[in-house]
Amino acid sequence: VDTMGYIYKEIAHQIVAAAEGILIAKINAAPATATATAVGVPQLSVSAIAADTIVNAVALLSGEARDLRLVMNRQTYPAFVALALNANYGIDVFDGLKDRIVYSDKMPAYASAEAGDCLVIVGDFGRGAQANFPNGAEITIKTDDLSLAEKDLVKLVGRQYVGHGVVAPKAFVNIKKVATA
Numbered sequence: 528v529d530t531m532g533y534i535y536k537e538i539a540h541q542i543v544a545a546a547e548g549i550l551i552a553k554i555n556a557a558p559a560t561a562t563a564t565a566v567g568v569p570q571l572s573v574s575a576i577a578a579d580t581i582v583n584a585v586a587l588l589s590g591e592a593r594d595l596r597l598v599m600n601r602q603t604y605p606a607f608v609a610l611a612l613n614a615n616y617g618i619d620v621f622d623g624l625k626d627r628i629v630y631s632d633k634m635p636a637y638a639s640a641e642a643g644d645c646l647v648i649v650g651d652f653g654r655g656a657q658a659n660f661p662n663g664a665e666i667t668i669k670t671d672d673l674s675l676a677e678k679d680l681v682k683l684v685g686r687q688y689v690g691h692g693v694v695a696p697k698a699f700v701n702i703k704k705v706a707t708a
Contacts (some may be wrong), residue, residue: 538685541667548633549654550691551598555645555701557693566655566693569700574707576603576637576646578610581622584649585689589697592651597621597628602636604628624649642706648699655698658691 554568561567569587574581586594605621613642619625635644664687671682 530654534683535668535685538668538683542666542685542687544633546583546658546687546691547631547691550650550658551631551633553692554648554656554699557699557701561696564613565697566698568693571700571702572705573646573702574705575604575613576610576702578614578618579649580702581607581620581624582676584700584702585624585648587700589695591637591695592654592698594651594653595624595627595649596606596652597624597647597649598631598634599628600632601630602634602638603634603646606637608692619691637704638702642704645703647702649702650697650699655693655695656691657694658689660687660689662688670694 557568558707559567560568571580571584581597588595611618611620620668621628635641635646636646637646641648666685666687668683668685671684675682
């Protein structure tokens with residue numbers, strides 16, 4: 528069994544997951560309209576998701592946003608599917624983007640989301656986000672078998688330098704939950 532290989536893969540996976548969370552947080556924190564120092568990410572506020580939620584979000588995107596993805600928690604997906612199943616006619620609540628859903632645990636589930644939480648991000652990550660890797664795209668893992676030797680342990684430290692952010696206006700839309708009256 529390649530135990531060290533498994534551990535290296537898991538460290539790399541956790542580093543990528545952390546970078547994903549940071550990018551999602553930056554998209555969620557972006558202002559709704561562009562400023563002199565920040566790119567605008569429009570918001571679609573909904574008290575409950577509806578059959579036209581994704582369609583309305585896509586309408587807020589720039590014409591240059593073409594390679595669209597939906598980012599949501601896996602537990603949000605059934606809420607959209609339930610709308611389609613209960614419509615009593617054929618309906619595509621995902622506006623043709625059903626095969627372009629990226630599930631992320633960094634997004635709250637629809638059922639447990641609070642007012643102000645972003646339920647879904649709709650956007651073109653290739654155009655709207657940029658990642659810079661000053662030391663290359665490789666993940667560096669250092670093995671230290673000396674500092675914890677008296678405990679018979681080996682310390683592994685993984686690191687990847689990456690800077691990323693939102694770079695194009697209206698390349699993303701945040702679908703945010705608002706309080707119901």
